[in-house]
Amino acid sequence: MDHILTLLIFFPALAGMLGFIVDKENIQAYGITVAAIEFILSLVVWMLFDVNNGGFQFVEFIPLIPNYGINYYVGVDGISLFILILSTFITFVGLISLNVKKNLKNMIISLLFLEMTMVGVFVALDAIVFYVFWELSLVPMLYIIGYWGSEKRIYAAIKFFLYTFFGSLIMLVGMLFLAYLYYLATGTISFSIPDWHRLILPYEYQFWLFLAFFLGMAIKVPMFPFHTWLPYAHGQAPTIGSVILAAVLLKMGTYGFVRFSLPIFPDASVALISPIAFLAIIMVIYTAMVAYAQEDLKQVIAYSSISHMGVIVLGTFAMNIEGIAGSIFLMISHGIVSGALFMLVGNIYDRRHTKLLKEFGGLAQVMPKYALLFGIMLMASVGLPLTIGFVGEFLSLMGIYKISSAYAFLGGLSIVLGAAYMLRAYKLTFFGPITNEKNKNLPDLNWKELTSLASLALVVIWLGVNPNPILKPINKSVENMLDLMEKKAITQKAKEVFSHNRVEMEAR
C-alpha cells in the first residue's frame, strides 16, 4: 500500500485513456465503475490513515528534476485527507447523476482527467507538482464549460480560464522566488512544501510573497473583487460542471491558503488578517444580497456559494484551531451541499429547460421527493444545527470571534442573509399554487437522481449529527500546523496571536 496515492492520482487518468476504446452506449456505466473504484480507494486511504499522527502519511518521493529541487512528492495529512475524499465522492455521485446526451464519451473522459488533477492538487507536497495539477485542472473544465454549456459558454469558459491562469502565473513567480530564498538560506534549492514550512523568512519577503500567492488563490476561491468570473462560469456550465466547480475546484483556493499561505508566511498572514477579513465580509454580505435579487435559481446558488466561501476564508484567517479546523470542515460541507444544490437545479432544468424562478411555483405538490431533498440541502446550506452546514460555519465564526467580535457578527450575517435568499428561492419554487401549466405533470426524481441525492443527504445528516470522525484528524493536523506557525513567528503581533492559542490549548 506504499504507492496508494500514486495509484489514486493516476488511476482515473489511465481509466480515462482506456475509456476511448469503450463502446459509446456503455460509457456511463464504465465511468461510474471507475469513479466508484477511485472512491473506494480513497476510503481505503482513510481506513489506513493513522488518526493520531498529525504529519504527512503515505508519503512518496521520486526525484523528477533533482538539480532544480523538483520532485514528485506526495502525501496526505488530516487537512487534505477529507478534501481528497470529497473530490472522489463528488465525482462519483456526479457521474451517477450525469444526464448529458451530446457527446457523452468525451464528457466522461474529461471528468476522469479532471478527477486526476483534483486528487493531484490535494496530495501534492511539492509546489511544482501542485502547480502542474492546479493548472491542468483548467483544461478539462474549459472543455466541459465550453462545449456542454449554454449559449454564452465560450465566453464563460475563456473568462474562467484566463482569470485563473493569470492569477496562478503570478503565484508561480512567487514559488520560484520562494525556492530561491530557500536556496539562499540553506544552499540547496527545493520546491518541497514541508521544506518551505520550516523556512523562516524576513517579514518584508513574507509580505510580498504572501500577496503573490494570495492573488493565485484568491482568484480561484473567488474572493471579492476577483469573483466576477464565477457567476458566468456557473451560469453557463452544464450541471456537472457547476457541481465539480463549486464542490471541489473552488476549494483548491482555500486549501491553498491553509497549505501555503498560513504556515509559510505566518507573520504576513497575521498582519493581513484585517484586510482579508474585510474582503471576506464584503464577499459574505454583498454576494448574499446579490443572491437575493437573482431571477435565476442557479445564479442564487452560485452567489450563495461565493458568500459561503467568504465564511471559509474568515475561518481560515482566524489563526486558531477552531477557525482553521472549522473552515476545513466547512470546505467539505459546502462541497457536499453546493454540489447537491447544483444537482437539484440540474434536475429541474432537465425537465423544464429553464432555471427562472418565475416559471416555477407549487412544485412541492407534483414533486414531493424533490422538494424534500431540496429542503434538506437548503437547511444544510443555511447552517441549521444537526446538518453538516452548522458545524463548519459555527466553528469558523467562533474562531474569528476570538480575533474580533465585529468580524464574527458581520460574518454571521451569512446565516441570516442565507436564510433569507434561500427561503425566498424555495418559496418561489415550491410553495403556492401551480401557476404554470407546464409544471402540472412534472415527473418526480427517477432512481438515478434519487440515489445520488439521497447519498448526499445521508452524509449531510450523518456528519451533522456526529462530525467527530472528520474533525478529529483535522484538529490533529491543524494543531501541528499552529505549533509550527508559533515557532516560526517573528513579529510581535504574530507571537501574541499564537501564544494565545497555546494558552488555550494547554488549558483544555
Add this chain to the structure above:
Amino acid sequence: MEPIKVSLESLNLTTLLPMLIAVAGGLTILIIDLIKENLHKSLYVMLSILFLLLDLGALIGLDINTRGFFDVMLIDGIAVISQIIIIVASMLFIPLALTSKRFHEFSLPEFFALFLFMVAGFQFMVASDNLILIFVGLETASLSLYPLIAFHNRDKSFEAAIKYFTMGAVAAGFFAFGSALLYGLTGSVEIYKIAEVLTERGFEPIIVVLTAVAFMIAALGFKLSMVPFHTWTPDVYEGASSALAGYMSVVPKLAGFVVAMRMFEFLIHSGIVWVRDILYLAVVITMTFANIVALVQHDVKRMLAYSSISHAGFVMAAIMIGTTQSNSGLFLYWILFLFTNLGAFTMLWISRHKSNLWHDRFDHPYEKFSGLVQIMPIAATSMAVFMLSLAGIPPFSLFWGKLYIMGAAVNSGYIMLALIMAINSAISVYYYLKLIVYMFMKDPISDKQTIYFKNSSLSLRTIVGISVVFTIFSSFFISPLLSYITEIVRLSGF
C-alpha cells in the same frame, strides 16, 4: 619572404569535418541528378537524412573546447550542443517533404542540396567566434534559404523570398558595419580578443563601442525577429510552405541566439548599463508587442509566426540575464520549442490545401479548424497539446522551459522581468486557446475528412507522433537533458 609553413595537424581539420560532410552531401545530390534525372523525392530525402546522420556522428566525435583551422573554428560546449540541435531539427523537418500531394519544389534536387548547404552555413555560424566566419556562415545559410522559400512557387512565396532577401541584405550590411567598427577599435575580429582589448581600455571611446553594438543588435535583431526588426516574419512564414516556416522558426533563430550569446556575453558583464538596458527593453517589447498583435490574427499560421516572435523574445531574456542557469535554460527551452513547433507546423502542413476553400486571403483561417475534434479526434487532440504546450500549461514540454528561464530570472534578481514573462504567458494563452475553442467547441463547417488530411502521409504522421510523445512526456527526461546542457554550457564558460 619566407614561405608560410603550416602543419596539417595544427589545422585540426576534424573540426571542419561536420560541415564538410553536409556540403559534400549537397554536392553528391547534385551529382546524382546529373547522372540520372527525375528521381523520386524520397531518395533525396533519405540521402539528406543519411548525410545529416554522418554529420552528427562526426560532430559527436569532436573533443570539446578545441580550436582548429587557423584558430577560427571554436568547438566549445555551446557550439556542439547547438549543432546537435540544428542537425536533429533538420533531420526531423526534411521528411516533411514526403507529402502525399505533389509539390513542385520537392521534385528538384536543388532543394535538398541547398538545404544541406544551409545546414552547413548554420553550423559554421555557431562554431566560431570569428566575426568574419560567422558572417560567411550567416550568408551561406541565408542565401540558401531565400531560394528555398521561393521554390514554393506561388505569388506569396516570391513576395516572401524577396522580402526576406531585402531584409536579410540590410541585416548583413549592419553586421558588416558592426564588425568593421569593432575591428577598427580593437584590430581583431575574434570576439574573445575584442573583449580583451575593450576591457583593457575600459570600453573607450564609448560612443564608437555603442554604435558598433547597436549595429550588432540590429543585425541579430533581424535574424531573431526582435521587435522592431520583426516585420518580415509573418509575411515570410505565410509565403513559405508550413514545413519551411516551422524550420525557420527554430533553426536560424538558434544560430542567431548562439552568436548573440557569444557577442553580448562580455558586454553584459562589462558593466555598461546601456547595453543591458537596451536588451531588456528589446526583450520586453518583443514579447509583449508580438503577443498583442497575435491576439488579433485571423490566420493560424500568422498567429504562430507572432507567437514564435514572442517566444524568441522570451528566450532572448535568457541571454540578457547571462548566467549559466539562464543560458542552459535557453537551450532547454529551444529543444522543447523545437518539438512543439515542429508538431504545430506539421499539422498545418498536413491540412494544407491547394485551393483556398475557407478564406480568399488566408490558407489557415481559424474557421478551417472548426469542430475538428468531431471529424478527426486524434489530430485535434494533438494540435491542442501543441497549443497548450506553447501556452506554457504544465505538464506539457514548454512549461518546463518557461519555468526554468523564469527561475533563472528570479535567481539573478530580475523579479520584474519574471513578472512580465508571467503576464505575457497569460496574454498569450488567449490566442492559443482560440484555436482550441474552434477545434473543440464549435461545429464543423465541412465534414469531409479528406479536406483536412489531404496532405498526410506516413512520414508526416510519424513526425507528429514523435512531437506529441515528446511534448506530453517531457517531464520524464527534462532532468537528464538539463544536467547534460548545464554541464556543457558551464564547460564553455557561459
